[in-house]
Amino acid sequence: MPFRLEKRPEPSRTMLYLTPAAAVLLTMIVGAIIFSAIGYNGLGAVREIFFTPLTNSYKWQDLGVKAAPLIIIGVGLSIAYRANVWNIGAEGQYIVGGLAGTWVALATYSMSGPWILPLMILAGVVGGMLYAAIPAFLKTRLNVNEILTSLMLTYASVQLIYYLIRAPWKDPMGMGFPQTRLFAESARLPTIIPGTIVHLGVPIAIIVALVAWFIMSRSVFGYQMRVVGTAPHAARYGGFSENKTIWLALLVSGGLAGLAGVLEVAGPFQRMVPGFPANYGFTAIIVAFLGRLNPLGVIFAGIVLAITFVGGEVAQTTIGLPNAATGIFQSMMLFFLLAGDLLVRYRIRRTAVQPSRSAA
């Protein structure tokens, strides 16, 4: 290999914050070129995907509703990732959170009152936390890699939905379709702007991000997370327990994923259906990184990803771009971001050609 990567002693802070913007820009440019090359209107694709959702005021409500779960989960993941705890199973925690909320909604079906929704939300958070506690336990007790356990638990949680909605929770009015009954009025998340679909989950997402930002930058907890992540040895000397950090990171990220799940099932879905797993938990991984693992950055990143989803549909209806294009744009964004990060943290050096030709 004539090239090698050399770690930069001090990566430029400005560049670190510029890479996400550069990644989005590069995605647009390369996307336009690729789609033009295969016979679509490349510029139109970029316009419809990235700009129409912003310029068309109808789309704002969709952006808010789509971004909210991404932001809530992304904030949790950014806290965990800061501490080098790789929770890949937010999708599963989101699902269990949604199921826990559904359980409360169904158990209180014949009741009404303002206490039902808070109870559902509490159940959702606890559900997500409990589900994230499994990888935490396995990691701290048996040193099992949390990437594997959290990811595999996601698939288990999907089966849990299928089981519950096929038998014990099946809608008596659903013509046999595996879904729960529509939640009662008290178990539905209210819309906050009349005439739109913007529900209470949207401001909650923003509040969650602000609170998380404050805690991460101003509290001992935040300091602990950051130190354990960036300098584990120093953290150990400083008396921060690594196991405690793993537990905290997984409980916080799992609890927030569970919160997103319960808000989603009580808001847009209003019942549990097989289509509930919508990959928010996985997309939020992109959101966390695009947001620089900073809760404030996550707000913007969540909106950017929401734009690509909503815009992807606009592009399908207006210029006939296939649905897969959205996925291509999102993947390109993550690719450019990670590549940009690499170049900011490392520099490419040409290595001298090794004289060892004896092995021939």
Added chain:
Amino acid sequence: MTLTRRNLLKIGAAASALPLLGSRAFAQGEPLKVGFIYVGTINDNGYNYAHNQGRLYLEEQLGDAVETTYVENVPEGPDCERVLRELAQQGNKLIFATSFGFGDSVIKVAQQFPDVKFEHATGYMKADNVGLYNARFYEGRAVCGTIAGHLSKTGKAGYIGSFPIPEVVMGINSFVLAARKVNPDFTIKPVYISTWNDPPKEADAARAMIDQGIDIIAQHTDGPAALQVVEERGAVGGFGQGADMSAFAPDAQLTSIIDHWGPHYVNSAKAVIDGTWVPGDTWEGLKEDVVQIGPYGPKVTEEVKAAAEAVRTGQIDGSFHIFTGPIKDNTGTERVPAGQTMTDAELLSMDWYVEGVEQPA
């Protein structure tokens, strides 16, 4: 569909000028805009492909009078609601939602756009501007079941289903009733995979079935994945669903049930243009040519072909109905007495399996 940039600007202008409406901006004489949403991709070579063929048929038949748009891979959930609103806001006056799980969203969005007509395929919830349309797929299943009864060596078929909704249950029952008229010991094992389109899952289910001695596989999912496995493993055969899938399994496809939605789309669009559209509830089949039987495969002998044709034509002239009693359920209880035929309402709420169906987990 192609939208010119000028049209696009016009739509944009209309959309921003008329919050929540976007209708009055279109002067008379402009084409009727018709939107379609599909749960899978138009390249699935099955269910969604067939709906898209219907859309193309509509364009071909009505030419400049219509302008169509489609959105594929629309999930059955809140995302669907957004896509429906998107289509309505872009001036589509007739929107076809082609999958069962879109029902909740169609009803919600239809309330917001009272001047847009919606038609929901295979659903059960109607409204002032929401009509229903469906096809009697079970008639096609009866033809397939007849062939299966003749050709299966083990007398066991597998059936890959999406969800245990009446639509699917009815298909399984029709298939096995027809097969048991030929081979009274015929049994069928349904497996539900909780999705309309997941080729790896469909293929896995098919492999597991063949390993258990099943030699005929039918599916009520959207693509040819199961059929490809049947071809690959050299089992007796399977059936195309939605469209002719012989390109994927030239040897294994015994025949196919082809959904021919085109004429229905033309009728609905014409009715909207003429102002005579009312929320309908159509359920047409072989007779109306909405359900067609594709070409028979190489393994279907002349004798079997004749038996299959008899069932097909019997359903067209009305002399044969697969759900005519006596019919027992799979616990042995008689559900339909001899000589009686189940009503449409009974069929559309069918939640029990006939004799010969292994109770799914």
